[in-house]
Amino acid sequence: MTGNARIYIRVSRPDETAILEHQREAALAHVTKEGLTLVRVYEEIASGADEGRNAFNQLMHDAARGEVIVFTSLSRMTRGGIAAALEILRQLELHGVGWHFVEQPILNWDSQTPKLARDIILSVLAAVDEDYRRNISEKTRAALARRKALGHPIGRMKGAKDRRPRKHNKRSHVARLREAKDN
Numbered sequence: 001m002t003g004n005a006r007i008y009i010r011v012s013r014p015d016e017t018a019i020l021e022h023q024r025e026a027a028l029a030h031v032t033k034e035g036l037t038l039v040r041v042y043e044e045i046a047s048g049a050d051e052g053r054n055a056f057n058q059l060m061h062d063a064a065r066g067e068v069i070v071f072t073s074l075s076r077m078t079r080g081g082i083a084a085a086l087e088i089l090r091q092l093e094l095h096g097v098g099w100h101f102v103e104q105p106i107l108n109w110d111s112q113t114p115k116l117a118r119d120i121i122l123s124v125l126a127a128v129d130e131d132y133r134r135n136i137s138e139k140t141r142a143a144l145a146r147r148k149a150l151g152h153p154i155g156r157m158k159g160a161k162d163r164r165p166r167k168h169n170k171r172s173h174v175a176r177l178r179e180a181k182d183n
Contacts, residue, residue, distance in 0.1 A: 004067045005036035005100075008059050009043045010076050016045070023072045030070055030102045039067065047079070060088075065096035073103040074125050081130035082123045 009023040020043060031038050040062070044055035063069055069092065071077045077099075078084045089109075092099055098109040106113050106121060113121075148154055 002035055003037070004039045004064070005031045005034070005070050006039050006059060006063060006067060007031065007041045007070045008056060008076065009041065009072065010053070010056070011045055012047055014045050020045075023076065026072050026102050027070045030100065034068075034100070036068060036070075051080070060091065063092065063095065063097045068098040068100055068109075070100045070102065073101055074107065077101075079130055082127055086119070086123070 007024070007027040009020055009027060011017070011020045011023075024041065024043070027041075028038070042055040042059040044053055046053045046056075059069065074085060078088060089099065093109070100108045100110075104121075104125065105111060107125075144154055
């Protein structure tokens with residue numbers, strides 16, 4: 001295979017930088033193995049369910065016809081569930097952009113997997129990823145409730161500063177693609 005590739009890597013928390021590096025290594029190895037030319041690596045620390053991911057939205061904006069976007073896994077692309085995963089891939093397909101999942105090559109746009117089978121597998125994996133995110137959220141709320149019941153402080157200490165800049169633009173990557181298409 002020849003052509004250009006863009007890589008997207010993501011973790012949810014700042015303390016996961018080692019995981020981010022492992023993703024980078026795996027994605028770069030994939031690009032090399034496939035004979036692709038790397039255009040850019042997009043990385044960020046954000047929830048996979050957040051539609052306001054700056055690097056992801058920039059990737060969706062920058063990706064050009066004929067290019068391939070490399071994700072290490074479906075969960076790195078989104079944890080927003082079946083509809084979000086299918087919509088992202090539909091938008092890529094509409095713009096002539098392919099995709100590869102390093103850990104799930106059966107989902108690659110150019111795999112020999114029949115579209116129906118690929119969509120079914122993708123749907124199951126996306127539902128599992130969404131459930132995983134929901135479980136983490138529920139466990140976090142339960143832990144906060146336990147701390148509150150014990151009288152422990154919850155939240156950031158008075159006077160603490162944000163470590164990351166606030167997100168000002170909450171429009172989704174899909175909304176930006178539609179807007180760009182209309183212009």
